[in-house]
Amino acid sequence: MTDIRMELHNHYKAVRARLNSVPIKTEPEPKKEPAQVVVFPTPPLMAMEELSEAKMLYGMPCSYETRQLILPVLKKYEMTWAKAMTKSQKAHFVKVRCEIYVILSANGWSLNQIGRMCGGRDHTTILNSLKRFANNYLTDLEKEVADICEIDHVRYSYWKMKLRDHAYS
Numbered sequence: 001m002t003d004i005r006m007e008l009h010n011h012y013k014a015v016r017a018r019l020n021s022v023p024i025k026t027e028p029e030p031k032k033e034p035a036q037v038v039v040f041p042t043p044p045l046m047a048m049e050e051l052s053e054a055k056m057l058y059g060m061p062c063s064y065e066t067r068q069l070i071l072p073v074l075k076k077y078e079m080t081w082a083k084a085m086t087k088s089q090k091a092h093f094v095k096v097r098c099e100i101y102v103i104l105s106a107n108g109w110s111l112n113q114i115g116r117m118c119g120g121r122d123h124t125t126i127l128n129s130l131k132r133f134a135n136n137y138l139t140d141l142e143k144e145v146a147d148i149c150e151i152d153h154v155r156y157s158y159w160k161m162k163l164r165d166h167a168y169s
Contacts, residue, residue, distance in 0.1 A: 056080050061117055069107060072165060073099045085119040098133040099161065101126050106158035130154045137161075 056074045057067050060081045074084065077096050084096045097118065104114045111123035118126070134153035137160070138146070146156040 058082065066104070066107075069103050070100055073103065076165075087119070094129075098129045101129050102133055102154055102158050102161065105130055106155050133157065 053071060053075075056079075057071065058081065060067055060070070070081075073096060074081065077084075077092070079096055084093060084100065086093060100118065101114055104117075105111075105126075109117075111126045114126045115121040115123050131153075134157045137157045138153060142156065142160070143153060146153050
């Protein structure tokens with residue numbers, strides 16, 4: 001039998017077994033190698049301060065410009081990229097991830113791209129986080145202003161974050 005016919009045969013065999021509630025062993029599938037994640041190198045380091053930035057951004061699969069957008073958030077919360085992208089549901093980690101999602105979304109990244117870069121999350125997870133962040137971060141008056149100006153709430157919250165960070169720096 002050819003490979004395709006063998007796969008179909010095994011598939012239908014397994015379906016029949018599930019329908020009849022009789023477990024039948026099939027041939028084990030060959031192991032597939034995991035997909036390789038492309039990690040762009042960081043620019044050359046010059047000082048100890050930049051070294052700590054390199055450690056914060058280690059493993060981040062994106063361009064230098066995107067790294068520079070996300071670095072202030074990681075510095076503010078004193079967190080590395082790997083730590084921020086854990087599966088932890090603690091409020092501290094969720095808040096960092098939400099801010100990163102807002103930054104990437106406001107800079108033109110699609111929900112799927114953000115999800116792939118941020119630990120293989122689903123696009124609906126990113127969308128839910130963006131909506132929750134905008135609802136918690138903006139007041140009712142700011143939401144009305146954004147609606148009147150026909151500005152997306154996520155983009156409005158991004159601009160508010162930028163102004164807040166600029167005022168404190």
